Amino acid sequence: MSLLSLSEAELRARTSMKWRTYPEDVLPLFVAEMDVLPPRPVVDAVTAAMEIGDTGYPHGTAYAEAYADMAERRWGWRPAPGQMRRAGDVMNAILGLLLGNTSPGDRIVINPPVYPPFWQVIQGYGRRISQVPLTAAGRLDLEGLAAEFAGENKPAAYLLCSPHNPTGTVHTPEELSEVAALCTAYDVVLIVDEIHAVLIDPGTTFTPILSLPRAQNAVVAFSAGKGWNLAAFKGGLYIAGRDAPAVNHLPPLANQSTGQMATLAHTAALAHGQEWVDQVMVEVSANKDLLGRLLAQRLPQVRWQREPGTYLAWLDCSALGLENPARHFLDHAKVALNDGATFGAVYGQFVRINLAANPDLIDRAITRMADSL
Template sequence: MTIFSLTEAELRQRRSLKWQTYDADVLPLWVAEMDSAMLPAVRASLDAALDHGDTGYPFGDDYADAYRASAAARWGLDLAAQQVRRGGDVMNAVLCVLEATTNPGDGIVITTPVYPPFWQVTNGYRRHTVPVALTAEGRLDLDALAAAFAEPDVTAFLLCSPHNPTGTVHTAQELTAVAELCVAHGVQLVVDEIHAWLIDPGTTFVPTLAVPAAQRAVVVTSAGKSWNLAAFKAGLYIAGSEADGAVRRLPPLALQSTGHLGAIAHTAALRHGQDWVDQASAEIAAHKRLLTDLLHALLPGARYRAEPGTYLAWVDCTRLGLEDPYAHFLTAGRVAFSPGRNFSPEHRQWVRINLAASPTMITRAVERMAASLRLAA
């Protein structure tokens, strides 16, 4: 049975952000929630906890150990127990690392377009954002990063790996070059790897800490995106072998904000959901091919280059001649995407499409896009 096979009627019973933000006649393919049922092993673990009234505070290292086992099996990354510690959700963990390793007024580099909370966490807490654009191919611009790191007020680089929204999977060579630049300029490297398991078949994800030069980095991650567990807050800090100082500076509550049920759910996903996420990744890769074919047939003016990371598609609508593609498709097509301007002010003509949906839903969405353009003509 396919993972992304739930019907719209089933999905509209949900009370989450994706399905409640827009009117009932709008197809929502925006925020990063999956249209999938819960992994049975996660459901069983939560049912067992609830049956026993096990709703207290988290204890132990099961979640960290489950991550270490997954990292070793999937990527050959061997981590010592002391390198992996529980935290809150990923963006709050990022905030804790930045608060611990930078000072008010410092500049923090991000590579744009990028996940909107990156802008919020770097600009909303007495720091300022230093945006560095990706190349036209969606790769890291090493020369531009070197120039940014050389600025005297820049003290950290927040990297998204794999990159959201483009789906770019950074290579070992790119990660090595970035890490070396960070060391040379005294810049703290902080990496969000929450999409690490969602990689197209045939592509290898390179964990930052598999790179020898990146051992001063701090990685934050969770099972939340890959197994659709955003409702269960539980993140992890993974410190490079030379990053103990950065972790020691974390505020005390940073390591105590995991939810107990969150840790149980994420542990079960990591322990028992590796085959599930492989199947999900294969289905998503097929959805990327489907979107490519649909856009070619129905909206040839839209430009989309499928990349192997994440379940998100980054689509350039510039040639469609719309003042605001997001607003047009919402009002005229009754389909909701994420507006490109949220990822970068320079990307108002882009939309991000969530492909963790059924092929039927994706097809209907593109058909509505095409119909809306015919109405506007």
Template structure:
């Protein structure tokens, strides 16, 4: 196997090109400590970037002041409302209809507790983010799958069947919408989201939108918040700066209610607000207020990497089917033509020493696929595809 190339720091404005592999291997987070050092990790959704300067300054200033107590106030919600207005032309994010929660998935759990009871159905579009299955089943709800269509978009016939099935049980049903969708990267448009709201209203299904990847869309794409479309007034959304600014270790998120769901969100237990980190809220607030230029540089870098990956696969792994998507920094690769079975990630790890997320963990439709994290340097992405090709020899 060829020696690993080194992504070298330079004066490029692309944050994805600022850290060397040696720098990255000093990290102690999950991405860099789960596998041995000879494995190139392109799996979990951590970005290979330095922290945005406004975020780093906000954290260090707080530490210098000893400002490390309990979270308080509405600064995070106000920053998100301003960001939504500037980025998505949405004025409907009302600070008084928000609640701070520890992170998006724990916020989803708390919201589902408000809307459903034990044994009630929660509809998901598979293949989908694995914690949707884990968290929903651990809180004693039932997952009902509504598979995506062949193009990776919502299949409304499938969704209606799932809603009809969920509503027939007589319980309180919810729909956990992933927007933008993980792992496919699909960015749902306003027409699709309006159709979701209408269908949910017809069957009495409550919509909970996971919009954690909302800021991370292609430069030529636009994101539409679910709560901004007609008919979504009784929906709820979970938002965070964590994915877009690589802040998973600085816990904080916001639950946002539509006008008709405000009273329900107000019933969230007070102790839930103790879960977010005060430093996390400071970091997320700084990111949303002052990290726009950094975010746009990352978005441009991810756009470049989508094009790079498409070219590399065409050259080295032409059997892999890849449709570059407009959202997230994740790539969903259909490896079924390679003949590596249901879990090609296992072969890429064992024979190529590159770690990818196995498609089987994303539910129905994931077998034979892998999810690859594009938020790395072009050099490391190139090396990853080379290793994947080696796994076939």
């Protein structure tokens, strides 16, 4: 049975951001929520806890152990228990690492176009952004990073998104090793967001940075919230390399906000939801095929480079000659997409579309977009 098969009527009963931000005549394909039902073991774990009032504070290391089991099965690498700590969620883990390891005015490197909260977590806390954009081919610019690290404005930290949101780029082991070596050479704190780790097209490979011997200076922020669509349950993990003192410099209270329900839900997902997420990605991959066909038929001016990571697609609408493509499609096609400008000011001609949706919805959205031109 397919997972991305919920009807629009079923989805409109939801009260989350994706389904309530816009009126009912708008098809929402923006925020990274998936149009799926959760894996049964997650529902059972949460329900069982509610039934017995198991709604206090989390205890123990079950979440970390479930992550380690997954890492071993999926990637042939197992972090030791001492390498992992509970986190409130991924963005709070990143905030804690930045506050604990950098000072106001310090520079932090990011690779635009990149997830909007990366900009906010740096600028919102008095740090400064150094931009090393992805290359035209959508890859990490290793020469650009080396130049930035060696330059006058030496950064204190580098915030890497792996896999990359919004493009879906999956960094290679060689790229990741090189990045880690550069951070060691220039004494730059390496923070890696691996929240999209399991969202990978079938037949392609994701490399967790800490599985690489040369990358033990990295600290990873992970959460099952994205892979299993559990954003409602805030939780996550820090995973520190064997040579990553940054994780020892966290501000007070940084790890206290993980919820018991998140711990239970995420643990159940990691322990019993592996086939589920693989099935989601089989269907997302089919949706990427579908998007490619629909764009070729109906919006041939829109450019898209298919990448194996995430369920997001980053569409270059420059050739359409629109002042603001996201605004145009919302107003004239009634399709809600993410505005590229939120991923970096120069990307206003791009939109991000969420493909963790019923293929029928994607088909209707692209048709409406084409008709609006």
